[in-house]
Amino acid sequence: MKKNNTPRHKRLNREGRLHAAKSWLRTYNGKNIVRGYSKHFAIDLLGAVRELEMIGISIEDNYKKQLRADLKNKIRRKELIKQKKALDEHNITPFYSEYMEELEDDEDMELPF
Secondary structure (H helix, E strand, C coil), X not given: CCCCCXXXXXXCCHXXXXXHHHHXXXXXXXXXXXXXXXXXXXXXXXXXXXXXXXXXXXCCHHHHHHHHHXXXXXXXXXXXXXXXXXXXXXXXXXXXXXXXXXHHHCCCCXXXX
């Protein structure tokens, strides 16, 4: 049987995370509880906020708004990069286009062979 190398706390479903979070909170001594929860249980930041609120931890509304805005910006940046990559794939590179212009200018040149 193949052993699963992923740590157990990263394989838990929501119910398991909520149960394990109570003991994890007692030992957590970091500065940002949302980020720590997110990293420890391998979920996104907004999911971490939801689950921490489920177990009774209050999170500031400004922080939640900032997380949502950051997520929207990340999605928009990825989409722009994807669009730029698609445009670059369909366009001729500048070096190649300059080379083609030189060939067009030299059409009447005689070839030695």
